[in-house]
Amino acid sequence: MALPLSVSFGPARRARPRGDRVFSGATRAAGLVVVLGLAGVAVFLTVQGIPALSAPGSALGGHASFAAYVWPLVFGTVLASVLALGMATPLALGTALVISHYAPRRVAAMLGYVVDLLAAIPSVVYGLWGIGFLSGRLVPAYAWLSTHVGWLPFFAGPVSATGRTILTAAIVLSLMVLPIITAISREVFAQAPRLHQEAALALGATRWEAIRMAVLPYARSGVVSAVMLGLGRALGETMAVAMVLSASGVVTFDLVGTTNPSTIAANIALNFPEATGLGVNALVASGLVLFVLTFVVNLAARAIVARSMRKEQG
Amino acid sequence: MNATSTLVLPALAAALGLALIGCGAANETPANADPTHGGSALSGTLDGAGSSAQQAAQAAWQAHFQSAHPGVTVNYDPVGSGAGVDQFLSGGVAFAGSDKYLTADQLTASKKTCHGATAFDVPDYVSPIAIAYHLDGVDHLKLSPKTAAGIFAGTITKWNDPAIQADNPGARLPSSRITPVHRSDDSGTTNNFTDYLHQTAPSVWTDPAAETWPYKSGEAAQGTSGVVAAIKSGNGTIGYADRSQVGALSVASVKVGSRYVAPSPTGAAKALADSSTTAGRPAGDLAIQVNRTTTSPGAYPILLVSYLIACPSYPDSATGTLVKTYLGYVVSGAGQQAAAQTAGSAPLPGTLASKAASKVQSIGAGH
Numbered sequence: 099m100a101l102p103l104s105v106s107f108g109p110a111r112r113a114r115p116r117g118d119r120v121f122s123g124a125t126r127a128a129g130l131v132v133v134l135g136l137a138g139v140a141v142f143l144t145v146q147g148i149p150a151l152s153a154p155g156s157a158l159g160g161h162a163s164f165a166a167y168v169w170p171l172v173f174g175t176v177l178a179s180v181l182a183l184g185m186a187t188p189l190a191l192g193t194a195l196v197i198s199h200y201a202p203r204r205v206a207a208m209l210g211y212v213v214d215l216l217a218a219i220p221s222v223v224y225g226l227w228g229i230g231f232l233s234g235r236l237v238p239a240y241a242w243l244s245t246h247v248g249w250l251p252f253f254a255g256p257v258s259a260t261g262r263t264i265l266t267a268a269i270v271l272s273l274m275v276l277p278i279i280t281a282i283s284r285e286v287f288a289q290a291p292r293l294h295q296e297a298a299l300a301l302g303a304t305r306w307e308a309i310r311m312a313v314l315p316y317a318r319s320g321v322v323s324a325v326m327l328g329l330g331r332a333l334g335e336t337m338a339v340a341m342v343l344s345a346s347g348v349v350t351f352d353l354v355g356t357t358n359p360s361t362i363a364a365n366i367a368l369n370f371p372e373a374t375g376l377g378v379n380a381l382v383a384s385g386l387v388l389f390v391l392t393f394v395v396n397l398a399a400r401a402i403v404a405r406s407m408r409k410e411q412g
Numbered sequence: 413m414n415a416t417s418t419l420v421l422p423a424l425a426a427a428l429g430l431a432l433i434g435c436g437a438a439n440e441t442p443a444n445a446d447p448t449h450g451g452s453a454l455s456g457t458l459d460g461a462g463s464s465a466q467q468a469a470q471a472a473w474q475a476h477f478q479s480a481h482p483g484v485t486v487n488y489d490p491v492g493s494g495a496g497v498d499q500f501l502s503g504g505v506a507f508a509g510s511d512k513y514l515t516a517d518q519l520t521a522s523k524k525t526c527h528g529a530t531a532f533d534v535p536d537y538v539s540p541i542a543i544a545y546h547l548d549g550v551d552h553l554k555l556s557p558k559t560a561a562g563i564f565a566g567t568i569t570k571w572n573d574p575a576i577q578a579d580n581p582g583a584r585l586p587s588s589r590i591t592p593v594h595r596s597d598d599s600g601t602t603n604n605f606t607d608y609l610h611q612t613a614p615s616v617w618t619d620p621a622a623e624t625w626p627y628k629s630g631e632a633a634q635g636t637s638g639v640v641a642a643i644k645s646g647n648g649t650i651g652y653a654d655r656s657q658v659g660a661l662s663v664a665s666v667k668v669g670s671r672y673v674a675p676s677p678t679g680a681a682k683a684l685a686d687s688s689t690t691a692g693r694p695a696g697d698l699a700i701q702v703n704r705t706t707t708s709p710g711a712y713p714i715l716l717v718s719y720l721i722a723c724p725s726y727p728d729s730a731t732g733t734l735v736k737t738y739l740g741y742v743v744s745g746a747g748q749q750a751a752a753q754t755a756g757s758a759p760l761p762g763t764l765a766s767k768a769a770s771k772v773q774s775i776g777a778g779h
Contacts, residue, residue, distance in 0.1 A: 159624065229638070234645040259591040260631060260646035341638065344631040345596055356591060356631045368634060371464075371492040372598035372623060 140389065147383030149376060157376035159347070168384050170349045172391065174264065174359030178339065179332040181268035181353070182275060187325055189272070190279035197280075198287035199309060210284065217277035225341030228270040233261035233342065240265070240354040251351045258356040262344040265353040270338050275328035282327065286320030287313055319403045326399045333363075333392050340364040362388040455483030458734040462489075462496020462509035463718050465600055465654070466537045469751035470509065473742050476750050486738060493600055500721055501525055506735050508721040509536070511600025513690070513699035526723035532697045534768040536742050537718040537751060538758040540680040541605055544661040545650035546643050547571060549586065554579045556667040557612035563650060564592045564609065565617055566629035571648060579667070586648075593642045593651030596632035598623040604702070604716045605652045611704040612713075654716070656756025666714065669707035677758035679712025685761040686711055696771045698764070715758070725776030732777025739775070743768040
């Protein structure tokens with residue numbers, strides 16, 4: 099019994115074949131390139147961004163300090179991303195479940211293909227669609243929300259006449275992150291152990307109960323990873339937001355008004371072409387803030403997943 | 413295992429280093445033409461960069477010039493006025509296009525690029541800026557400067573405001589809300605438009621001219637096309653954009669003196685003819701102080717003047733000759749007509765055109 103095992107894992111590793119060494123070297127190199135690339139970006143952002151911390155107001159769009167300059171941008175970035183994920187996650191999980199568990203195989207394959215196709219559309223096309231088609235058609239809906247639930251600060255108005263609000267930007271963003279979350283969730287759901295599900299069904303559980311008991315708990319960490327990847331895309335999306343959003347750099351929770359907070363990435367794209375001197379440093383420094391923000395969010399998500407998995411096992 | 417990692421690391425470092433060097437070098441394309449083609453034979457490559465407002469006109473000039481001089485390649489990179497002037501001052505390009513004339517600091521800095529002499533500005537592209545709007549049932553709109561400033565500053569918020577009604581007696585104006593649209597990116601168009609508002613209605617528009625929109629009110633859109641799209645997609649929207657780009661949108665007439673004038677290239681040329689050149693500039697420099705408060709009949713004072721920036725002489729005779737010939741064509745009657753047809757710009761008015769032509773003709777080559 100122990101005989102074949104000792105070949106690969108035993109102490110006799112002197113005679114490692116050549117292919118093995120080449121392969122391990124190549125994978126190491128691949129891992130190293132990723133880390134080096136990331137470190138390079140971080141170093142560039144830090145070195146170029148530091149001068150902005152002591153920049154005068156004229157380079158910061160009239161703001162007194164860099165913190166005052168970047169805070170509305172951070173607010174806008176987080177608000178747009180949270181809204182986008184709030185809309186995309188339930189939709190994506192539902193779609194993924196339909197593909198993996200409910201739809202007949204041929205329909206499921208088609209649906210999966212169509213959702214994947216969403217990921218292949220360039221963001222500038224989403225931007226054109228948002229500005230030319232979606233925003234104008236959302237105006238009546240926003241006006242309705244403002245008249246009927248205007249007591250909520252989110253729909254206080256006055257309503258934008260063009261519909262180019264942060265809610266529209268978030269809807270466009272949610273469509274862009276949908277394929278990412280769907281594709282990963284679908285794979286994770288499909289890998290949930292069949293035996294458990296069949297056992298649940300045999301014990302008299304309904305389809306939904308079987309999925310709730312035997313699929314969702316198993317898939318939880320994978321789904322969180324999927325949502326995090328989607329969040330990364332939403333936080334960093336530039337072109338579509340820059341085109342769709344009417345950004346004024348204000349801090350407001352009003353989702354349907356004319357003046358909206360801008361996002362970090364869109365702000366860089368809009369102002370870089372005419373920026374000079376310290377203005378460029380300020381933009382790079384805001385990029386560093388986005389970099390750190392994405393990092394922190396990812397770490398927090400990993401920590402949550404790790405804790406919930408420990409709880410389950412312990 | 414150790415052997416692989418010691419091999420991989422330096423290789424990677426070298427690769428990254430090479431990549432970085434590659435990036436640095438690629439940005440510095442030499443501007444001067446091939447010296448072997450010097451003398452009177454017109455051939456070689458001429459590089460310019462700058463204002464994106466000039467892009468359409470430059471493309472037309474390039475095409476016409478290159479078909480007249482088949483040996484010449486003219487490149488114009490519409491990177492933006494700021495970046496174009498930076499490239500010119502660092503010697504990256506032979507001439508620049510800019511929506512703003514050189515500042516005193518930039519004139520001083522140009523002595524290094526131009527070997528002791530200061531660079532000069534000549535106007536080459538004049539374009540009227542239209543106030544375009546979209547309001548169902550209202551096809552004609554007249555605006556006095558104070559009303560326009562009030563609308564864009566956000567103090568006039570309804571279409572049937574008494575101020576707008578007073579400018580448009582007899583017009584049926586709805587009570588709907590006004591959505592003013594402005595550029596979300598920094599631009600020369602914004603600079604000229606806010607200059608007009610500030611000079612003609614200083615009591616309402618208190619901020620000086622700026623490339624960045626000074627207020628947080630109103631709707632922001634990216635680029636000229638973004639502003640036009642935003643005006644189109646809403647009802648009750650009003651914004652400003654290059655007249656040639658507003659398409660089928662309704663356009664407001666503005667009050668000049670006691671009359672209302674619609675934007676047109678001829679109107680812009682008239683306002684320009686009524687303007688003076690800025691004082692205290694080097695000899696021959698044609699930096700224009702646009703007379704926004706002109707009252708001459710038919711003049712339309714909301715216009716953008718874009719400049720060519722070049723050195724008075726070039727040590728390399730091939731480059732000097734190319735710059736002189738190309739810039740000479742651009743400010744000539746034929747060049748201005750070509751731009752008017754392609755980009756909807758206003759041809760330079762007579763006196764200004766001849767001043768610009770004589771300044772360009774004085775460019776020295778090879779000394």
